[in-house]
Amino acid sequence: MAIVLYARKSVERENSISCETQLEYCKMMIKPNERDKKVITYIDNGFSGGNVNRDGFQKMMKLVRQGKVSKVIVYKLDRISRSLSDFVNILQEFKEHQVEFVSSQESFDTSSPYGEMLVKLLMVFAEFERTSIINRVTQAYAHRSEMGFYMGGRQPYGFELVPTVIHNIKTKKLSPIPSEVGQIQYIFEVYAQENVSLRRLLDILIAEGRQPLNGSSWTTAKLSTLLKNPIYVKADSDVYDYYDRHGVQMITDVSMFTGENGAQLYGHTKHDSGNPDWSDMKLVLLTHAGIVDSDIWLKCQRKLEKNRQIGNSVSNPTSWLAGKVVCEKCGHTMTTIKGKVNKAGEMRRYFNCTGRSHKKICTGPKVTIYAEDLENMVYECISAKLADLKEMNRSTRKGDTAEINELKIRIKAIEKSEKQLLDTMLAGGFNDDLLMLANQRATQFKKDRLALQDRIDELKSIGDETDTVVNLARSWKTADYKRKKDVAMIMIHKIIISEDGSTKVLWNI
Numbered sequence: 232m233a234i235v236l237y238a239r240k241s242v243e244r245e246n247s248i249s250c251e252t253q254l255e256y257c258k259m260m261i262k263p264n265e266r267d268k269k270v271i272t273y274i275d276n277g278f279s280g281g282n283v284n285r286d287g288f289q290k291m292m293k294l295v296r297q298g299k300v301s302k303v304i305v306y307k308l309d310r311i312s313r314s315l316s317d318f319v320n321i322l323q324e325f326k327e328h329q330v331e332f333v334s335s336q337e338s339f340d341t342s343s344p345y346g347e348m349l350v351k352l353l354m355v356f357a358e359f360e361r362t363s364i365i366n367r368v369t370q371a372y373a374h375r376s377e378m379g380f381y382m383g384g385r386q387p388y389g390f391e392l393v394p395t396v397i398h399n400i401k402t403k404k405l406s407p408i409p410s411e412v413g414q415i416q417y418i419f420e421v422y423a424q425e426n427v428s429l430r431r432l433l434d435i436l437i438a439e440g441r442q443p444l445n446g447s448s449w450t451t452a453k454l455s456t457l458l459k460n461p462i463y464v465k466a467d468s469d470v471y472d473y474y475d476r477h478g479v480q481m482i483t484d485v486s487m488f489t490g491e492n493g494a495q496l497y498g499h500t501k502h503d504s505g506n507p508d509w510s511d512m513k514l515v516l517l518t519h520a521g522i523v524d525s526d527i528w529l530k531c532q533r534k535l536e537k538n539r540q541i542g543n544s545v546s547n548p549t550s551w552l553a554g555k556v557v558c559e560k561c562g563h564t565m566t567t568i569k570g571k572v573n574k575a576g577e578m579r580r581y582f583n584c585t586g587r588s589h590k591k592i593c594t595g596p597k598v599t600i601y602a603e604d605l606e607n608m609v610y611e612c613i614s615a616k617l618a619d620l621k622e623m624n625r626s627t628r629k630g631d632t633a634e635i636n637e638l639k640i641r642i643k644a645i646e647k648s649e650k651q652l653l654d655t656m657l658a659g660g661f662n663d664d665l666l667m668l669a670n671q672r673a674t675q676f677k678k679d680r681l682a683l684q685d686r687i688d689e690l691k692s693i694g695d696e697t698d699t700v701v702n703l704a705r706s707w708k709t710a711d712y713k714r715k716k717d718v719a720m721i722m723i724h725k726i727i728i729s730e731d732g733s734t735k736v737l738w739n740i
């Protein structure tokens with residue numbers, strides 16, 4: 232049974248830590264009692280962690296599958312894979328072949344279900360940290376130069392491009408035309424009202440003689456374009472959430488959405504059976520002040536969406552709990568579907584039993600399970616669960632601190648005996664037999680001392696796990712849609728909805 236050290240360095244990150252240095256870190260993780268074991272090294276230099284098609288990695292997995300590996304050591308978890316699903320599968324294979332998995336930078340015990348879940352969660356949030364690092368860089372860049380740059384495209388109604396100098400570069404930024412601001416605000420306010428369709432809005436504008444100040448005339452298409460544009464909104468976290476939910480790539484960090492600036496949506500919209508797919512679109516916050524309040528603007532978006540969805544009622548809006556929700560009565564999965572629009576113009580999603588809609592074998596829960604309610608409930612449950620884990624760890628740690636202290640005292644005592652023995656030996660007067668005995672004693676002392684030190688290190692690594700959980704709990708507070716989905720996938724086994732609408736969450740841990 233061999234110990235495998237695995238190192239990977241990607242092509243795209245030139246200044247990242249070298250494979251040689253990674254291996255040095257790995258070697259430090261080999262325990263004293265493992266030093267006589269065979270150590271095999273696999274290196275993938277210039278390979279991305281996006282997939283598992285790497286020579287060294289495949290060779291390592293072959294050896295694992297042959298049952299010849301007892302332990303795999305890496306510098307960091309993401310050396311194995313950057314893809315969570317790959318990583319989870321690999322971890323599963325390690326487990327099947329009784330391979331212990333150790334990372335030098337993140338400490339866990341993968342042999343416990345708790346450690347295993349922690350590793351998976353860490354992967355989720357490691358990816359989260361990477362994207363938030365990208366966001367922070369983009370954000371800093373946006374602050375310095377890009378913010379205020381109009382990202383191109385047709386100049387929106389009511390705005391003019393004014394020359395500006397940013398970083399000694401002559402460029403242009405958007406600025407609202409004061410005389411047109413009132414008319415734009417009026418358009419949003421009227422359309423936000425109940426029972427005002429685009430057609431009705433157009434009629435009102437014509438009847439009141441409000442034509443565009445640029446000399447053209449309003450059409451429903453022009454009004455729809457105007458109403459959809461985030462250039463006008465005072466973008467706050469609700470606006471961020473609105474685009475985030477629609478799968479738009481968020482360029483500016485959510486912390487910047489303070490309800491002051493307008494934003495720009497750019498990129499290409501794909502249309503899939505009438506529903507816009509915004510996954511190729513990006514949203515960036517600009518420097519100009521928004522002119523429409525976020526609640527009015529969002530109300531308009533919901534109405535516009537409702538219009539788009541007419542004749543398209545089979546579309547399947549998702550929930551981050553998708554796939555986890557089960558009907559207790561028939562055991563079938565419950566999926567989200569769109570409900571009727573309420574008086575506030577909101578289209579609410581709710582969970583529906585597929586045994587009812589597809590197979591007609593079930594009547595489903597008697598009450599409506601709104602996706603939003605269930606999501607909020609589960610979100611709170613996960614927060615509580617992470618807090619529990621934190622607490623569980625803290626109490627273990629308290630006991631550990633006491634044990635560490637006791638171990639240190641025992642080490643001190645051994646050190647004292649070692650010193651006494653050494654002094655006696657140095658003082659001379661030992662014959663060969665006594666020297667041999669003294670040497671045996673000295674060896675035993677050293678062995679005992681190292682064993683105690685090992686136990687201390689082990690206890691300390693549990694302490695590191697606590698820090699990890701604290702970080703996880705913190706990250707959960709700012710988790711976006713995708714992150715929530717990943718965490719739910721790992722932590723939740725099933726959410727069971729009974730006939731009376733009560734909910735039971737079955738945890739993976």
Ligand SMILES: [Zn+2]
Nearest residue numbers: 558561584593
């Ligand atoms: Zn059912």
